[in-house]
Amino acid sequence: MDGIVQLQRQLVDYTASLFHEGFLDDQFNQLQQLQDESNPDFVVEVVTLFFEDAERLLNELSKALGQPSIDFKKVDAHVHQLKGSSSSIGAQRVHRVCFAFRNSCEEQNVEGCLKNLQQVKHEYSLVKSKLETLFGMEQQILAAGGSISRCGWLDATSIFLRRQTLLQLKGTLILVNFFQIGEMSPGQHVICRQDPKAS
Amino acid sequence: MESRWSEGGSSTSSIIIEKSMIKYMSDEKETKISALVVDDDAIIRKIHKTMLERLFNMEAETVKDGKEAVDLHLSGANFDIIFMDKEMPIMDGHEATKHLRAMGVKSMIVGITTRGDDKDKEEFLAAGSNHCFEKPLDRAKVQQVLQEHENFSI
Numbered sequence: 001m002d003g004i005v006q007l008q009r010q011l012v013d014y015t016a017s018l019f020h021e022g023f024l025d026d027q028f029n030q031l032q033q034l035q036d037e038s039n040p041d042f043v044v045e046v047v048t049l050f051f052e053d054a055e056r057l058l059n060e061l062s063k064a065l066g067q068p069s070i071d072f073k074k075v076d077a078h079v080h081q082l083k084g085s086s087s088s089i090g091a092q093r094v095h096r097v098c099f100a101f102r103n104s105c106e107e108q109n110v111e112g113c114l115k116n117l118q119q120v121k122h123e124y125s126l127v128k129s130k131l132e133t134l135f136g137m138e139q140q141i142l143a144a145g146g147s148i149s150r151c152g153w154l155d156a157t158s159i160f161l162r163r164q165t166l167l168q169l170k171g172t173l174i175l176v177n178f179f180q181i182g183e184m185s186p187g188q189h190v191i192c193r194q195d196p197k198a199s
Numbered sequence: 200m201e202s203r204w205s206e207g208g209s210s211t212s213s214i215i216i217e218k219s220m221i222k223y224m225s226d227e228k229e230t231k232i233s234a235l236v237v238d239d240d241a242i243i244r245k246i247h248k249t250m251l252e253r254l255f256n257m258e259a260e261t262v263k264d265g266k267e268a269v270d271l272h273l274s275g276a277n278f279d280i281i282f283m284d285k286e287m288p289i290m291d292g293h294e295a296t297k298h299l300r301a302m303g304v305k306s307m308i309v310g311i312t313t314r315g316d317d318k319d320k321e322e323f324l325a326a327g328s329n330h331c332f333e334k335p336l337d338r339a340k341v342q343q344v345l346q347e348h349e350n351f352s353i
Contacts, residue, residue, distance in 0.1 A: 027335060034249045042249060049242045081240075084313060088242045088335060 004146035011137045011148070018134065023127050028090030047131055050089045054124055057082045061117055065110075075113060076105040082120070093123045232348070233277075236261040237268045237295065238284040238311075247282060247336055255341055264288055265295025272299060278306050280344065282336065283328065285312040285319050293319075293326040300327035309344055311336055 018024045035042040057078050064075050083098035097120040104112030138148055234257045236247045244261040251257040260278070262268050264287040281299070285292040296308050310323030310331035320331040329347070332340045 030250075030337065031246065034246070034253050036253075039249070039253075046242060046245055049245065053240075053242065080313070084240060084334070085242050088240070088246060 004141060004144050007137065007141045007144065008146060008148075011134075011141060014134060014137060018130055022092055023130050025090045025092040027087065031089065044135055047089055047135075050085050050091070051128060053085045054082060054094070054128075057085075058117075058121055058124065061120075065113055065117055070108075070110060070113070072105050072108050072113075076102060079105060091124075091127045094120060094127060097123050231256060231258045232279045232345075233257065234259040235268060235271070235276075235278040235281045235306075237263075237265060237281065237287070237292065239263050239287040240284070243284070243334075250336070250338070251282075251341065254338060255345065265290030265292060265298070268295050269298045269302070272302060272304055277304075280307045280309060280348065282309050282311060283323075285310060285314075285323070293322045293328075296323065296326040296328050307344065307348055 031043050031046055060078050061075060061082075064071060064078065079098050079101045083095060083102070086092075086094040086098060097116060101113065101116035101120060104116050141148055232255070234251050236244055236251070236259055238244050238247065238261070244263075248259040248261050251259040257280075260271075260276075262271060265283070266289045268281065268283070269290065283292040283296060287295075290298075292310055292312075296310065299306070299308065307330075308328040310320070310326075310328040311334055312319035312323070312331060313334050323331040330344055
């Protein structure tokens with residue numbers, strides 16, 4: 001039992017670090033909130049689509065930028081797509097490099113484009129391995145018989161309402177993802193536990 | 200009785216999934232609102248369909264471009280709301296919107312663009328869409344559409 005709790009804590013900390021380090025943004029949180037018991041693999045499925053899309057586009061970009069005469073319009077179209085799909089899953093750092101990349105395209109700056117390609121490849125491989133680690137941790141918890149929950153999108157009122165509900169769940173570990181609270185940074189996770197001595 | 204909360208903990212067994220807010224957000228009406236998501240990006244199609252179904256209790260279908268949307272209507276399909284991407288291969292969003300309006304389609308059409316400038320928006324509205332939003336489509340934007348939809352007669 002304690003093993004599961006420890007894994008759950010690690011998951012919370014790891015997820016929080018991905019937000020704090022800017023790998024993920026609120027959009028990823030939104031995806032997580034769309035996942036529940038009836039579609040337990042939603043996030044993995046969407047992220048897998050992103051991996052496929054990104055790898056195809058990065059290949060296309062390497063090819064297009066390897067040509068003696070570069071078709072900047074084509075390069076820009078690929079970057080535009082990558083920008084769109086990275087923002088769809090909340091891969092914030094990939095998304096940011098895409099902005100700079102599009103500027104280099106517009107200026108027809110070959111050196112800039114090549115540099116941006118390296119950067120975006122780097123950011124992509126980082127976020128890919130981070131997400132794989134995250135999914136691995138979730139799998140481990142599920143395999144050990146634990147469960148995973150997220151409840152983002154909380155405002156002051158809903159926290160109040162929720163507390164009423166949570167108070168009924170004696171001794172249960174609750175993972176709360178406080179998202180839209182002014183004084184907390186996005187993605188910050190808090191583990192609350194009802195103190196058994198209190199009841 | 201007042202309970203105290205503390206950070207951390209030891210003798211716990213599971214984490215609970217709480218979806219009450221989402222339930223609160225969803226439309227509990229008996230007849231579901233039907234929606235069509237038109238986007239060439241498979242990731243967007245999946246996310247938007249899931250969002251409309253989960254958070255707003257809609258019945259959502261998806262197609263890959265404007266022509267497929269037009270064809271679907273030609274074959275007799277009808278939707279309450281159409282979420283239309285701007286840039287798509289074969290037939291893009293504002294063009295498809297024009298076609299649909301010319302065919303007499305009275306659904307609410309929501310244009311979705313990736314560009315912040317007003318050019319896309321103007322094009323969409325001129326083509327006959329009711330709204331135009333910048334990507335990503337999110338809860339607040341859909342809610343805004345739904346509020347109007349309540350007074351919207353088809």
